[in-house]
Amino acid sequence: MKATVITGATSSNTQPRAVARWLFIIAALIVLMVAVGGITRLTESGLSITEWKPVTGTLPPLNDAQWAKEFALYKNSSQYVLMNKGMTLEAFKQIYFWEYFHRLMGRLLGLAFAVPLLWFAAKRAIPKGYGPRLLMLLVLGGAQGAIGWLMVKSGLTDRVNVQPAMLAAHLLMALLLLSAIVWTALDMAAEAKQVVRRKAILRWATAIPLAALFVQIFLGAITAGLRAGYVSNTWPLMNDHFVPEGIVWWGSFWLTITSDPYLVHFLHRWWAWGAALLLILLAREAKLAGNRRASVAVNAAVGTQILLGIATVWSGISLPLAVAHQLVGALLLVAAVWAAHSVSQKNPGRG
Incomplete structure (x- = not known):
């Protein structure tokens, strides 16, 4: 182009x-x-x-x-x-x-x-x-x-x-x-x-980190809807187990992931790290594309969001911490879109 x-x-x-x-x-x-x-x-x-x-x-x-x-x-x-x-x-x-x-x-x-x-x-x-x-x-x-x-x-x-x-x-x-x-x-x-x-045209190289973030947001929303945050207030283990006890198969994957609080809490915890890695790579691409501010924003939001997630679990779902976790999640999305736009505008043919 x-x-x-x-x-x-x-x-x-x-x-x-x-x-x-x-x-x-x-x-x-x-x-x-x-x-x-x-x-x-x-x-x-x-x-x-x-x-x-x-x-x-x-x-x-x-x-x-x-x-x-x-x-x-x-x-x-x-x-x-x-x-x-x-x-x-x-x-x-x-x-x-x-x-x-x-x-x-x-x-x-x-x-x-x-x-x-x-x-x-x-x-x-x-x-x-x-x-x-x-x-x-x-x-x-x-x-x-x-x-x-x-x-x-x-x-x-x-x-x-x-x-x-x-x-x-x-x-x-x-x-x-x-x-x-x-x-x-x-x-x-x-x-x-x-x-x-x-x-700027969204390409695979920038769409994948955004998709991973949306999956994490989906898991967070299901966690909230099921009150799944309350099933464990320990981290990194869930009630002394990496894979928590209490996961039940509900007949289909969709029904299970939207009904079982132990499974969705577990997935929300650990999918976060994969999404974080992809977002950090996106931040690096944004820096290479010349937008250092977007890169810093993504990295800062990722680190803050992870710390808030852990603190929210440890607190037994404290209202201020849980609200801050949701707010920073939205700000992280804004930063990621900013970074993706920078990369896509600089390199419209990549991906």
Whole structure:
């Protein structure tokens, strides 16, 4: 692929730069929402709102009658009957807050994407060829909201929490969206530089480390959904065994990996090292491609994430440590996408 030569400093470079800044802000909001989602899950708050009202649900209960109605709806859920029977209204308000805040952030995030997108489109400020991609990102964002509701719905009957596979789908969709937004923002930033450049195309050499990271994130989400972190608070051995006792075959690989807490905890622990190695190699490639900052970011995030994972296990799943672990996981993904983009842009024909 030939390099594209852009010459002449004109005002046109301000348009992709503005779009890039907007997308980076959206990415930061998604990272924050991932952290809030972690708090929502760890505080068992996700099933406190039993209805999906995309518009009318924007406002929280504002008087005693409205609170009584919401609490009555929650009392019909399996989580209340099986786990929280006898909960006070004040305790309900505490878990309601986190689920409401998480949903409110989702609504605000949708507006923060849709409104500027319309403005940029009206001003013809979107570089040629990027309109369909940005529209697709908007559609995927809406789909993410629907997946979130299906996840909640999966936990309202005969369960005290959401189905682990649905939790994994919700988190993976959010992080895929985050990755695509960061990649597009980096493309826009390259458009704005007006230098000799090559279009970044994801190749096998950069896709493999990202795929390994997504597998690790999937395992982490299933671990969270099954509360599998609680089956062992020792490291590196799990209850004095490398391969833990208690693993049960559930009839198929998919059913086993989404149902057996011992197996998924074990896999999440040890797949991390393979993913870490691949990410370190990606960081090295980014440095060779001339992006030392992305290389440092990946290496720092990998080391921090491993230490946080171990500390979370040792602590018996401390809320601050577990939330930090989820937050740094999202930041690690951002750093890895940054590094992959650098390598792909520098060497578009490799892989």
